[in-house]
Amino acid sequence: MHRLVLAALLALTGAGAPVTAQPIDYAAERAAIGRYQDADQRLQDVGWQLAAANAPYCPRVVPGIGLQLQDMASYGVPAIARAALGLTRDFAVQTAARGSPAARAGVFTRNREIVRLERFDPNHWPAGSAMDWQRLVKAHDHVEAMLTEHGGITIGFADGAEARVQPVPVCATRFELMGEGRKAVADGSRVVIGMGFPAFDYPEEEVFAALVAHELAHNVLGHDAWLDRNGRSARNVRRIEREADRLVPWLLANAGYDPAAAVTFMTRWGSAHDAGLKLRRTHEGWDERAEAMAAELPAVRAWLTAEGQADWAQQFRREINPAESAARTGRR
Ligand SMILES: [Zn+2]
Structure with a gap:
């Protein structure tokens, strides 16, 4: 009901589009995704600051690293989103919240492709053909489970680099x-x-x-x-x-x-x-x-x-x- 739906992506590929193929304006798509990511960064920065600083008083606390992922499967047309961002796979960094362990690690740059969350490559998990938001939730659940069970998580990037990140307690939201x-x-x-x-x-x-x-x-x-x-x-x-x-x-x-x-x-x-x-x-x-x-x-x-x-x-x-x-x- 509330998942990522970019107007630009739908406008270009929606049901009302003419049958003749329109050229896709990838620069416009990238800019639309960029605006969404800028807004998400602002939300994650503020959310992290509130949830981490108030952890001593929250009734339920979870380990967090402040990393937000993105999954191309959650877009209306994953292939367009992938091409607009220059990705070859589906999972990449969305945001690292300011001041969080992910941000301090210095390696979680926007749109950097991810191929491993501890032992799993989330790109191999099955996904629907469009607007599949469940797989992204599963990835975030998996990260939280690893942090809870192992006190940290190793995240691998498409270029072969990897980073081990340790969590801090945050309010469970x-x-x-x-x-x-x-x-x-x-x-x-x-x-x-x-x-x-x-x-x-x-x-x-x-x-x-x-x-x-x-x-x-x-x-x-x-x-x-x-x-x-x-x-x-x-x-x-x-x-x-x-x-x-x-x-x-x-x-x-x-x-x-x-x-x-x-x-x-x-x-x-x-x-x-x-x-x-x-x-x-x-x-x-x-x-x-x-x-x-x-x-x-x-x-x-x-x-x-x-x-x-x-x-x-x-x-x-x-x-x-x-x-x-x-x-x-x-x-x-
Ligand atoms: Zn209210």
């Missing part, structure tokens, strides 16, 4: 960029953000980070599972939205961002999209949401000054009882 759409969602294990989300255009990294932190907050506070157990009433959604908003300054502060960027984000995004928000009973007005975020700042700053970190696992006041499970009413 994966960050995924959707090739289209303006939505941002958190499903418990992933944060998925559409390339069209307005915050991608915000120049300040910390203001974009506030959006990512809001979605990460839903996962680390267990909101999706809580809503599953207690129902997605407008009242319940308002409560978890408020709780996610209020955690944003804490997550930002630990990651080295100005916690007040939370308020800047909500004010800028909310005032630009106010009309749409007012129609939704599940969300408070953006001004109330910005106020709730601002109200956290004194505590966050006090903990930063005293401890150098803002321990939200201990100090954050919850809006919900995370263990709560509504009695069955028979209504659902």
Whole structure:
């Protein structure tokens, strides 16, 4: 539902195309993929910084190296994507998140072809003919399994070089960029953000980070599972939205961002999209949401000054009882 779909690739090869073959503009395809990769880099950099810095407080932590792969099978027309990027196989480096073990290794350059993840060559795994995103998930799952079982992974490149990378603990959330759409969602294990989300255009990294932190907050506070157990009433959604908003300054502060960027984000995004928000009973007005975020700042700053970190696992006041499970009413 949210996987990589590049408009340029579809426009050139879609069902509406004339039967006579059009020449493929590979430079345009490469540029479109490049824009997607730039946006993904921005998301992975910010996501990594938040997930690594807040690992001491997250309820579930996994070993991570900050490496994002790409698989040509996930494109609408893999052969075009492969040719546009000059690849002979399907797997290559997408991003190495800034400051991550993968980035520090210095060898995971964009589009560098990968032929080995520990003992397996993922290019040999079967894939569908187009839009197959499952194989990329399998590759990332495999990397995580190797890190968990062996405390590291050896990754081989098509040119014969290889690198051994050791992980660090990160909050158990994966960050995924959707090739289209303006939505941002958190499903418990992933944060998925559409390339069209307005915050991608915000120049300040910390203001974009506030959006990512809001979605990460839903996962680390267990909101999706809580809503599953207690129902997605407008009242319940308002409560978890408020709780996610209020955690944003804490997550930002630990990651080295100005916690007040939370308020800047909500004010800028909310005032630009106010009309749409007012129609939704599940969300408070953006001004109330910005106020709730601002109200956290004194505590966050006090903990930063005293401890150098803002321990939200201990100090954050919850809006919900995370263990709560509504009695069955028979209504659902
Ligand atoms: Zn939310």
